[in-house]
Amino acid sequence: MSTDTMLGALSAEERRVLLAHERAHLTHRHARLSTAVPLAAAASPLLTPVRHMVTFLLERWADEQAAAVVGDRASTARALARAALTAGRPVPPHGLGFTDRAVSRRIAALQAAPPPRLWPLSATVLAVGALTALGAADATGDLLRLLEPVLARG
Incomplete structure (x- = not known):
């Protein structure tokens, strides 16, 4: 056809x-x-x-x-x-x-x-994920600064 x-x-x-x-x-x-x-x-x-x-x-x-x-x-x-x-x-x-x-x-x-429109939900999930990742990166930096004197002695 x-x-x-x-x-x-x-x-x-x-x-x-x-x-x-x-x-x-x-x-x-x-x-x-x-x-x-x-x-x-x-x-x-x-x-x-x-x-x-x-x-x-x-x-x-x-x-x-x-x-x-x-x-x-x-x-x-x-x-x-x-x-x-x-x-x-x-x-x-x-x-x-x-x-x-x-x-x-x-x-x-x-x-x-x-x-349903999923863009608002998707944006929220991405924002929460990004904030979580930034918080984890910041906490890792803080932990490394706290451990720096101990690691320097080793």
């Missing part, structure tokens, strides 16, 4: 979702990760499960970005489902790769509540 065939099968709103999804891949340079992860998995077969998870998460990331752009998670899920249904035929190498990544799990995720 060609990209034209897929786009022709989608409504205007669904095409908007599809293009927002693909734009998210381009904006966030997902191709870099999509290339690096299989190379890492080829070097270490233990990373194969990580490869599959990263691939799925990149698609989910683009799904969430598309939902944010169109402002409707339900229409994003419908567009994803319709794109998957129209992809029943072999895809030429130039077709959009919109439908080949655990589609049912992605649709279910879009029908659930949006994932």
Whole structure:
């Protein structure tokens, strides 16, 4: 199936979702990760499960970005489902790769509540970690200064 065939099968709103999804891949340079992860998995077969998870998460990331752009998670899920249904035929190498990544799990995720924003939590964890590391470094310096006379005698 060609990209034209897929786009022709989608409504205007669904095409908007599809293009927002693909734009998210381009904006966030997902191709870099999509290339690096299989190379890492080829070097270490233990990373194969990580490869599959990263691939799925990149698609989910683009799904969430598309939902944010169109402002409707339900229409994003419908567009994803319709794109998957129209992809029943072999895809030429130039077709959009919109439908080949655990589609049912992605649709279910879009029908659930949006994932929480984790930036504030991440920033807090990083700040606490940085303060802990700085405190440990300061305490180590104090300990070395206290032990300096003992170490100098040795």
